[in-house]
Amino acid sequence: MPARRRNSTIPVSVQVDWRRVRRFVGRAAALAAAVPLTAGAAVMITDKVRGQRHPLNATFPTARPSTTEVDETRATVYTFGADLYEDMLAAIDGAQHTVFLESYIWKADETGERFKQAVADAAARGVDVYVIYDGFANLVVPPAFYVFPPQVRVLRFPAFRAGLLTLRIRNSGRDHRKILVVDDEIAFVGGYNIGALYATQWRDTHLRLEGPAAWELRNAFVDFWNRWRNPQLPVLQDVGAEHWQPSLRAARNAPSDLVFPIRGIYLDAIDRATSHIYITQAYFIPDRDILNGLLAAAARGVDVRVLVPERSNHSLADWLARGRYTKLLRGGVRIMLYQGAMVHAKTATIDGRWSTVGTANIDRLSLTGNYEINLEIVDPGLAAELEDVFRMDESNARELTYQEWQGRSRLNKIAERVLEPLEPLL
Structure with missing residues (x-):
């Protein structure tokens, strides 16, 4: 008896039109990208209009050099x-x-x-x-x-x-x-x-x-x-x-050469903290390791405070930063919102001993993308100076509480989720 030939033809009912699938996937991907991009553009336009009506030009405390x-x-x-x-x-x-x-x-x-x-x-x-x-x-x-x-x-x-x-x-x-x-x-x-x-x-x-x-x-x-x-x-x-001079060194990010020491000095100093951490940032979008480091410090009783502008000159950065606030506040990190003016400093001081002053923000762009330089200083005298500066800035800031944050509008919560895919750009 001759062998029966196996019919390899796929029944019409289950055939797949791969061209349609590719078109569908392409359109879905385009839509997925378009939603946060459109939302981001809308946020920036809205905040630009608001910024023209309410410019960041209020007076603020300063200190002599x-x-x-x-x-x-x-x-x-x-x-x-x-x-x-x-x-x-x-x-x-x-x-x-x-x-x-x-x-x-x-x-x-x-x-x-x-x-x-x-x-x-x-x-x-x-x-x-x-x-x-x-x-x-x-x-x-x-x-x-x-x-x-x-x-x-x-x-x-x-x-x-x-x-x-x-x-x-x-x-x-x-x-x-x-x-x-x-x-x-x-x-x-x-x-x-x-x-x-x-x-x-x-x-x-x-x-x-x-x-x-x-x-x-x-x-x-x-x-x-x-x-x-x-x-x-x-x-x-x-x-x-x-x-x-091991007590005063420059950490320099060189992304094209895959050199990122600034992130490393932050992680090391945060891990050592036993008393307090005071951070001042213009744009604060910590990655998972820095976020977890701050939460771990707060959990072991360290007084962790982060001072940021309530409204900065980059509205998209503000929205992306807010995506971290729930975890930070729930974990005991205190957030201080600078009032009426743009605070652009990139500083931190820890336990009255370690400090950094430089150009790098705590965000993906600064820590893994830009050429940046921060001084790392281990000295109680300079730490005391920067603690005085932090307290001066706190006098022009208000504390954001977890209760207040939880009470923000549903629209704001949705916007934070929608804008989250844009984080790699910052």
């Missing part, structure tokens, strides 16, 4: 932009050998012009001047503003990088650093960009170093310059460090 000695280096804390800018400009005016200036944003306003003139004057008297600015952050600035005299060497960090189209954050992040180093002896770092708005209307924190620890910021500038310079720009000499 205060100085403490850290391991043979004088460290000065600034909480008001106008004070900082005067001392930065005075340092540039007094430069005899070198000026290294790096800024994420450099506005073409009166304050920006003062800095531009200062570096031009320094170059004219024979000082070697090197300038770095971020191309993307300054797209709204007229290109003519960045035309310097030929003696000023200028590195424009590319506005658009290869990872932007594929959303590969480590290959598309920005140069978010703010550094000034003069004559290898005086150095500044912190949250302040350059512009009139930041001089008087934003609460930020910057640190000035005078002494051997200035090398930390010089070295950071030199390494970045040599990494990103074009062939027309000279190589800067790496001089090495004559002094080792």
Whole structure:
């Protein structure tokens, strides 16, 4: 008997039209992406209108610059932009050998012009001047503003990088650093960009170093310059460090090289806390490990406080940050909402011993995407200074309670969920 042939034809009733499936999946994916993107755009437009009606221009408490000695280096804390800018400009005016200036944003306003003139004057008297600015952050600035005299060497960090189209954050992040180093002896770092708005209307924190620890910021500038310079720009000499100062070190994120120490210093310090943790952040969207670290600290009795703007200049960041509030408040972390003005500082102090001041926010973009720099300082004197600053800022903040947070509107709760997929962008 001949073998029976198996019918391999799929019955019509169960055949699958893969073209339709692909179209359906594609449309579903597009819809899934469109919903949070549309919601995000709506939130930003709404908050922009609200911001025009209620600008963040209220007065806020500040303190005069205060100085403490850290391991043979004088460290000065600034909480008001106008004070900082005067001392930065005075340092540039007094430069005899070198000026290294790096800024994420450099506005073409009166304050920006003062800095531009200062570096031009320094170059004219024979000082070697090197300038770095971020191309993307300054797209709204007229290109003519960045035309310097030929003696000023200028590195424009590319506005658009290869990872932007594929959303590969480590290959598309920005140069978010703010550094000034003069004559290898005086150095500044912190949250302040350059512009009139930041001089008087934003609460930020910057640190000035005078002494051997200035090398930390010089070295950071030199390494970045040599990494990103074009062939027309000279190589800067790496001089090495004559002094080792373990109590004051710079942590530098370099995403293209997969180097992210700032996140590490936060995690290590939070894990060590036994008394208190005071964090001030402009945009606070902690990842799972940092969130869990703060919750674990609170659970073992540490007084954990996070101070953030009640309304920042980036509304989407505010909404994404609120997605963490339920866990934080329920876990005993206290949230302080800064009132009436933008607080842009990126600082923390723990147990009266450990502190950090720098450029990195606690969010995905800063900790794994942008070039950032934070100083890590283990010193009770500087910790005391920053605790005083934190208490000053608390005097202009209100505490968000768990009961108040639970009573927010259902619409707000829905918006937080809808916007959550946009978190990788920040």
